[in-house]
Amino acid sequence: xxxxxxxxxxxxxxxxxxxxxxxxxxxxxxxxxxxxxxxxxxxxxxxxxxxxxxxxxxxxxxxxxxxxxxxxxxxxxxxxxxxxxxxxxxxxxxxxxxxxxxxxxxxxxxxxxxxxxxxxxxxxxxxxxxxxxxxx
Numbered sequence: 001x002x003x004x005x006x007x008x009x010x011x012x013x014x015x016x017x018x019x020x021x022x023x024x025x026x027x028x029x030x031x032x033x034x035x036x037x038x039x040x041x042x043x044x045x046x047x048x049x050x051x052x053x054x055x056x057x058x059x060x061x062x063x064x065x066x067x068x069x070x071x072x073x074x075x076x077x078x079x080x081x082x083x084x085x086x087x088x089x090x091x092x093x094x095x096x097x098x099x100x101x102x103x104x105x106x107x108x109x110x111x112x113x114x115x116x117x118x119x120x121x122x123x124x125x126x127x128x129x130x131x132x133x134x135x136x
Contacts, residue, residue, distance in 0.1 A: 004045040005029045006036035006062060008054040016049060019110050033057025037065055045075055047117050052081035060095035067096035076117040080105055
């Protein structure tokens, strides 16, 4: 699955990138929100793993920008962040993200969230195919 990882911290970026690749994902890495948006505009991704707190464009701003695009509802957006207050989850969901993981994340938790994303993406693809078949 084509996956975009957007994380400004080099150590976090390396660890999350390695975990996502270990799960068999085709990972592209962007060090900040503007470059993440540029990568997604160039060739849209199925899964976005996005840090919330980043300079210039935070993860929630990135999520809103992607959701505003044509076909912007398609990618599954997982926000990974050091923020973990109860109202943070609401903020993440209000920005259009699909899921949220508080740092420090473990490989097992990322694996679980990616499996949830894969099921969602697969189900959405089947629904699109069924709609297209009905139209024909």
